[in-house]
Amino acid sequence: MxxxxxxxxxxxxxxxxxxxxxxxxxxxxxxxxxxxxGVRTRVRPGDPGWPSPAQWDGLKVAVGGRLLKLESPFADRSSAAYAEAMKHLQNPFFIGDQPALTQTSGWAKAWTSRPSAYAVAAESAADVAAAVAFARQHHLRLVVKGGGHSYQGTSDAPDSLLVWTRHMNRVTLHDAFVAQGGAGIQAPQPAVSLQSGAMWIDAYDAVTTHGGRYVQGGGCATVGVAGLIQSGGFGSFSKNFGTASAALLEAEVVTADGVVRIANAYTHADLFWGLKGGGGGSLGVVTRITLRTRELPTFFGAVFGEIKASSDQAYRALIAKAIDFYQRALCNPHWGEQMKFRPDNGLQLSMVFQGLTQEQASAVWAPFLDWVRARQEYTFSRPVQILALPAQHFWDADFFRQHMPSAIVEDDRPNAPRKHMLWAGDHDQVAWFIHAFQSAWLPASLLQPQRQAELTEAIFASSRHHSMEFHFNKGLAGAPAEAIAAARDTAMNPQVLDAFALVIIADAGAPAFPGMSAPDMVQARSNAEHVGAAMDTLLQLAPGAGAYVSESDYFQRDWxxxxxxxxxxxxxxxxxxxxxxxxxxxxxxxxxxxxxxxxxxxxx
Structure with missing residues (x-):
């Protein structure tokens, strides 16, 4: 051991x-x-301790009238709210604007999306502090929601009071930020401050599209900024820039005593450390974060394609070649995102790169693609494309509307902000009902030449049960020493430092909010069994592998x-x-x- x-x-x-x-x-x-x-039991509506109407009115006054009594738009099929929700069911921006909904509609045998009893639609840290104080005084179950992307259902709970920060979405750029208490100690540096209701598309639009710099955030554009930071946070280019939480310079947070605190390396340093990957909603309500920004590379780019093997034997050889190629050419700061291994003997490529031109990226891939083309047992079910674009346009909705509209999905509501887009590859997660979802960090030792045959066989055997995605950007093996050192000073599982990838195996069905058509539980049970068998097979090589808190099994053992x-x-x-x-x-x-x-x- x-x-x-x-x-x-x-x-x-x-x-x-x-x-x-x-x-x-x-x-x-x-x-x-x-x-x-301490408090032994929290109260629910109808309990003797539940706040009276007059007490709720008092809270409403304290938060400037921004107290909402919640009801799901799917509660009444004959209502206009139901029709409107069904119309925009595949629009994550619409769902995020509904305090009674979440981006995931539920998880088989785990949870379903049900609204809180009341919500404070906070517009300031003072509103949040008032809600926290009220919940503490009346022994209420308190829930916090910004982006509402939690797969595990942590951003909603029936019979609770919701702190909803969606309207706190201000973004402020700094040329020379110094954390509170750091004057004369910390050198001023470029940074961005984001209120906790902002989404990553808000951050990228301000920092990159209009500011010409880079901030390490999430891959999905509609994820909330505060939740991602508190979970640790990975983006497409984390193999170079590190985790999102490692870039945190300062946080404004309301703690359980209702006090608005500043947490950074100089004040409340222990709380600051805990917020960097310790999980959202456990230590306080984050109302603002400040992140360092970086110099923007000249180019960002992507590699897309699918390769099909004609036999199991050929697929084993393809897996072996892909793993060896990754270890030799791609396990470095330039590359991130995914290879997907499928039961139909297919290999799907969805990789990104930074700091390379299109010609340089093509040269990197040439040996692997030439090897595939030279063998009759392989076909390209989707031709491999290698594309690069000026990095400043990577999250520029207008640029994609003009040059590559199929790559994005827009907010289809009238008068929606033009910046509102998400990647088409993330669209299938909007309102999905999860059947199973598991993740595991795989150690870089599995890439050593003497272990690649074991890894190949494990991937092949696992793929007989279910598809699996290797998210290479969600492990820091191959990252710069600076990025690894910064991530070491966060609360995340230290396994991330030496992982070459986070493997994700998951399955889901159509949206199934309560009030809609019931989910297919027979199919959900079957999919969950296949997911479990696939992960169990793969983990025979890494039995102690940790999991990423935001992308993990609801039923995670030894969590x-x-x-x-x-x-x-x-x-x-x-x-x-x-x-x-x-x-x-x-x-x-x-x-x-x-x-x-x-x-x-x-x-x-």
């Missing part, structure tokens, strides 16, 4: 055995007396170790300091062991 696995085992023993609840509750509460004095590894005890200490009574609850979030699955009952 190597040092990492020994450390992980030592961490897992007290947390993940039959005595897990008692051990972790004690660690989080600090003492049994503290637990005994503390999987999501955070050796960093979990330190995160638990931050939780104990800033939220000793557990006001902020996210299932499988830091400190959630102390509560029931729905977050309403404290475990003893």
């Amino acid at each position: 190597n040092r990492r696995e020994l450390l992980k085992a030592a961490l897992a023993m007290p947390l993940l055995t039959g005595g897990m609840a008692g051990n972790v509750v004690s660690a989080l509460a600090g003492s049994g007396a503290k637990l005994a004095g 503390q170790a999987a999501f955070w590894g050796a960093n979990y005890p330190r995160l638990a200490a931050v939780k104990r300091k800033y939220d000793p009574d557990g006001l902020f609850f996210v299932r499988h979030g830091v400190g959630s062991e102390a509560w029931s699955e729905d977050g309403f009952t404290r475990l003893a």
Whole structure:
């Protein structure tokens, strides 16, 4: 057992055995007396402690009238709201503008998207602080939603009070930012401040399209900025620029006591560290983040195509060649995104690059493509295209409307902002109903020549059960030393530092919000079995692999170790300091062991 696995085992023993609840509750509460004095049960509508109409009116006054009583637009099929929601069901910008909806409609045998009882449509940190204070005073279940992209359903909960930050979306560029308390210590640097309701398309439009610089954010343009930072955060070019959370310079956050705090390297440094990958919604409500910006490369580009093998034997050889090619030519800061291995013996290429011209990128791929073309057992079911464009236009909606309209999906509502676009490849996730979703970081040691045959066979065997995606940009093996060092100073599972890829195996069905047609649970069960078998087969090579908290299994076993590894005890200490009574609850979030699955009952 190597040092990492020994450390992980030592961490897992007290947390993940039959005595897990008692051990972790004690660690989080600090003492049994503290637990005994804390809130044991949160209230629901109809309970004796539920706030009276007059008390809700008081909160409404405190937040400038921005208290909403929520109802799903799918609750009444005869309503205009239902018709409007069905019309825009595939528009993620519309869904994000509905406080009663989430970008994922549910997960088989796990959760369904149901609205909170009330929502504070916050427009300032003061609004957020008022909502937090109200929830604490009345023992309410509190939920936070910005972008609303949570696959695990952490951005909604029935019978709760929602802090909805969608309208807090201001973006401010800085030429010379210095964090609070850092004057004379920290050199001024270019940065961008984003309120927590902003989406990444807001950030890219301001920073890159109009500002000519780069900020490390998420790949999907409609993801919320604050949630991504708190989960760790990967974008297409993370293999060069590192994780999004590692670029965080400062955060404004409302803690459980209702205080608006500034967290950075100089003030509340422990909370600052916890916000960098410790998971959204567990330590406080982030209302603003400030991220460093970088010099923009001259070109961004992409490689798309599909190759089909005529036999299983030929497919094994194709997998082996692709893995060897990746290790030799692509495991470096220039390359990111995906190769997809499929049960039909197909290899789908969806790669991106930065800092190379189209000619240079073509030269990199020439040996691999020449090898494929020289063999009769392979065909190109989709011709390989290698394209480059000026990096400043990579998130420029007008540029894509003119030159490559099929690559994007636009906000189809009248008078929608022209910047509103998302990649067509992300469109199938809009309102989807997840059947199964699993992820795992694969260590770079699997790319060593002496282990590539094992990896090839594992990929082939796994692909007999289900397709799998290798997200190379979501592992930092091959990244610059600076990016790895910065990510090491975050709360993420340290396995990400030495992973060459995050493998994702998932399946989903059509949107299925409550009130719509019911999901096909027979198909969901079958898909989940195939996903599980595929991942189990692959993980025989990496049995201790961790998972990415935002893209992981709802039913993840040993989730503390999987999501955070050796960093979990330190995160638990931050939780104990800033939220000793557990006001902020996210299932499988830091400190959630102390509560029931729905977050309403404290475990003893």
